[in-house]
Amino acid sequence: MPFVLLVILSLNVLNSCQKPDSIDPFKHFTMERNQIVVISDIHLGADLAYAECKKNLPYLEEFLNRVRFSSNVKELVIAGDLLDEWFVPANIDTYQGKDQADFVRRIAEANKGVIDVLKKIIREKRILVTYVPGNHDLTISEANVELILPGINQKRDPELGLGTYSPQGYPYIAIEHGHRYNFFCAPDPISNQDIAPGTITPPGYFFTRIAALFVAQGHPDKAADTLPEVTRNATGDESQNLLFAYWNMWAWTLKNFRILNKYDEQLIMTNVDGFTGTFAVNDLIPYQETPGGFIDLDLYNGIQDNWLQRQTRNRVQVPIPALQAISGSALSTETDAQAATQYFLNPRSTVRIVVFGHSHDARIQSSFDHLQQKCIYVNSGTWIDNNPDKTTMNFVIITPQEEDCCSKTHVSLYNFQNEVYTLMAEDSVRL
Numbered sequence: 001m002p003f004v005l006l007v008i009l010s011l012n013v014l015n016s017c018q019k020p021d022s023i024d025p026f027k028h029f030t031m032e033r034n035q036i037v038v039i040s041d042i043h044l045g046a047d048l049a050y051a052e053c054k055k056n057l058p059y060l061e062e063f064l065n066r067v068r069f070s071s072n073v074k075e076l077v078i079a080g081d082l083l084d085e086w087f088v089p090a091n092i093d094t095y096q097g098k099d100q101a102d103f104v105r106r107i108a109e110a111n112k113g114v115i116d117v118l119k120k121i122i123r124e125k126r127i128l129v130t131y132v133p134g135n136h137d138l139t140i141s142e143a144n145v146e147l148i149l150p151g152i153n154q155k156r157d158p159e160l161g162l163g164t165y166s167p168q169g170y171p172y173i174a175i176e177h178g179h180r181y182n183f184f185c186a187p188d189p190i191s192n193q194d195i196a197p198g199t200i201t202p203p204g205y206f207f208t209r210i211a212a213l214f215v216a217q218g219h220p221d222k223a224a225d226t227l228p229e230v231t232r233n234a235t236g237d238e239s240q241n242l243l244f245a246y247w248n249m250w251a252w253t254l255k256n257f258r259i260l261n262k263y264d265e266q267l268i269m270t271n272v273d274g275f276t277g278t279f280a281v282n283d284l285i286p287y288q289e290t291p292g293g294f295i296d297l298d299l300y301n302g303i304q305d306n307w308l309q310r311q312t313r314n315r316v317q318v319p320i321p322a323l324q325a326i327s328g329s330a331l332s333t334e335t336d337a338q339a340a341t342q343y344f345l346n347p348r349s350t351v352r353i354v355v356f357g358h359s360h361d362a363r364i365q366s367s368f369d370h371l372q373q374k375c376i377y378v379n380s381g382t383w384i385d386n387n388p389d390k391t392t393m394n395f396v397i398i399t400p401q402e403e404d405c406c407s408k409t410h411v412s413l414y415n416f417q418n419e420v421y422t423l424m425a426e427d428s429v430r431l
Helices: 003-016 058-067 099-112 110-123 143-149 205-218 240-256 307-313 320-328 334-343
Strands: 035-039 073-079 126-130 173-176 351-354 363-368 373-380 394-399 409-415 420-428
Touching: 058 073, 058 110, 073 173, 073 351, 099 110, 099 143, 110 126, 205 240, 240 320, 307 320, 334 351, 334 363, 334 373, 351 394, 363 409, 363 420, 373 409, 373 420
Parallel strands: 035 073, 073 126, 173 351, 351 373
Antiparallel strands: 035 394, 363 373, 394 409, 409 420
């Protein structure tokens, strides 16, 4: 074999094993389109006065333009919470007396730069743009997403509010938002049907409306009211114990998200997803008439007992015990753990790379599946302005392996703060 040809072949083999450029992660040594980029938890709001993503919008627009002009990106996956129907202060009428289509149009107008870039990427058809729903866009219909992003590839379960996506040709990758496994955020098609027929809105919606009010009121140091104490029902059964755990989560919520309103004040405006009433905080919180007595609940009455049925409706492969689900609902580590439980340790699953969003806690973890094969979990973080004690403007790049002797599938987690690419973590696996 001629020496020059040998050198060229050797270089080709080396290039096939190389990772993306460390400065520009979208620049390969080849011009092949094979990168799968995943972002999530953008939280575009209809009113920038209270939207969680405002200051970061110019950076997101710049990032999307870099994706758009990359010669290596094959697909952009938005793994939930693109649009935000939840983070609206409790005393504001979300739809302003109109409907969801108008609300979504207002989101597109308020975030025009970002939406315009996404529309260009979709229209140019060089990069496939795929969307799966999250909890903050749980009830936003397929038609209304299409309304502002015509031609976007939507991957949804038959049930509204959920979706899991494996890019074409890569069945060993699963991308979903992760809220399916969260007691407060998974669709709830069982509770409240008497007052809101057809609703799937879980209690996390009301928690978020209260949290948004806390932010709008300037993060008060002290709440205007005190939550009545609830104690464990000494003669209660498992249902009562679960309801006590549920009360503890709400007590934690009101301790951390203090509002300048009395808890019996009718202040949480709804008019969404079948709800028409205006509710008080007390409508959401378990209560008891006497210490140690029966614990009762108004809204979401019986939610502690229907969790197994709810998981079945939501296509959860490995049921999560109710107490674990309630107690771990605020922990990002519980979301992370479900990647292993639902995929890697599930004998019915062949998935070896899982991407979740939801927790806003960007990270990569490796483990082994039920066959002792290496697996990778990555959380895609968020793009909201303020993510206390964590980074924001995160994205994931999955670079599938080549058909050669030495390449691996690379999973890289990046940060784009100040328009500077920072590699946060990376791992690889031979599939």
